[in-house]
Amino acid sequence: MSVSDTPDWPTSHLLAADVAFVALASEPAPLALDCDSLARDIGKDPDLPSGVVPLPVLRDWLLKRPGDYGSRDAVWRELVLRARLRGAEWTIAAVGMAMPALVRIAGQLSAGYRGDPADIDSEVLTGFLEALRDHLDLTRPALYASLTMAAWRAGRRLRLADDGTVPVEDIEYVAAGSRTPKMPYGHxxxxxxxxxxxxxxxxxxxxxxxxxxxxxxxxxxxxxxxxxxxxxxxxxxxxxxxxxxxxxxxxxxxxxxxxxxxxxxxxxxxxxxxxxxxxxxxxxxxxxxxxxxxx
Incomplete structure (x- = not known):
């Protein structure tokens, strides 16, 4: 991971998001989820802690139960909905909840990387955010795994480019005026x-x-x-x-x-x-x- 020349703020976007999450999750009014309402929303009875739980506590609780997929999906469905409907504060919250996995992914992809590791951090974060905001289908299971896989794919694309694997589009050259495309065509x-x-x-x-x-x-x-x-x-x-x-x-x-x-x-x-x-x-x-x- 990159360290900033300025001690107050990291140059890595991923670590900057972590700093922001810590601020949002701190007293006196830390961001939290009402786990009782999550159980009612999904119509099941997942083994979640009761009451309103601060996000750092809930993150640690989930990390200790890697096989509790129902509870994880219940939490992440709510986090994604809030990020999509309530904006920046809950977007940062979602990133912070996934931070252990994102840091691990970025660290693995940065090993042997010839460029700035902060670039890997940025790609990992971008892949996660794109899936969070637009691409993740909330009707499907394994939401957290889908988000972290999107982050990994984004970082891996940068590594492949650095390793000399450059994807080339299959472009068919057609001389001007040689033929007219069949309809329907256009955007x-x-x-x-x-x-x-x-x-x-x-x-x-x-x-x-x-x-x-x-x-x-x-x-x-x-x-x-x-x-x-x-x-x-x-x-x-x-x-x-x-x-x-x-x-x-x-x-x-x-x-x-x-x-x-x-x-x-x-x-x-x-x-x-x-x-x-x-x-x-x-x-x-x-x-x-x-x-x-x-x-």
Whole structure:
């Protein structure tokens, strides 16, 4: 690990995050999780300590129980949700909770590295944060293992580059004017935006579809922004997938659509909008829990 020339703050981003975590986890108001509520949220009874537990204490408790996967998933599901929905403070908290593993990964990858070990630290931290904010699927098990594996892969890419393994894209050179690509072609987001314009999918679903499907963004902040549940967002995007696939197969997005096809699509969109508005009026306040329904 790198040490800073300035004693007050480390040059390694990973160690800087550790310093920030220590500050957030210190008295008089350390960050903590209510472990009793975690047990209720997942509908099970994991062997978690009772009551409100400061994060450093909870981290030590988990480290002593490496095989308690249910409790670990319960804690990390809550940490990831808070990092995604509440911002920087809980992002630092999640990094701090994973710090023993991140430091170990960075140390292993730094052995024999010819560059600055702080670069390895930065890549490990970046890989962890990208998975935390956007790529980790909270419906799957082994959340902590997935996060640390993402950190390891990011650091390993830098090591491979240092060892002389440079990935080269397989690029097919086509002389200018030699041929025209077959349709559909162009950026996928342009096709999706055209689908929204033609009302093949609802315009309100265009940007969420681009963010989740193309940008691989986490669905939780997007659902919160829209005022719907994550399950409702997933259902809306799944139905948009079906409509997009059908439209592409029928040529509606890659050819000139007929007047009758446009009229039929508009009628379907109007019906979906009416159904969605009716359901929204009976679902209750945004963010309440219950059965998610999407048009």
């Amino acid at each position: 996928p987001d342009l096709l999706v935006r055209r689908a929204g314009t033609l009302r093949i999918i609802d315009e309100a679903d265009v940007q969420p579809w681009i963010e989740v499907r193309l940008g691989r963004r986490a669905p939780e902040p997007i659902a919160a922004r829209l005022g719907i549940t994550v399950d409702a967002l997933r259902m809306r995007l799944a139905r948009a997938d079906e409509r997009l696939a059908q439209a592409i197969a029928e040529g509606c997005l890659t050819e000139v659509a007929s007047t009758s096809a446009v009229a039929a699509t508009m009628a379907q969109a109007k019906r979906r909008t009416s159904i969605r508005a009716g359901r929204a009026s009976t679902r209750g306040p945004a963010g309440t829990r219950g059965v998610a329904v999407a048009a």
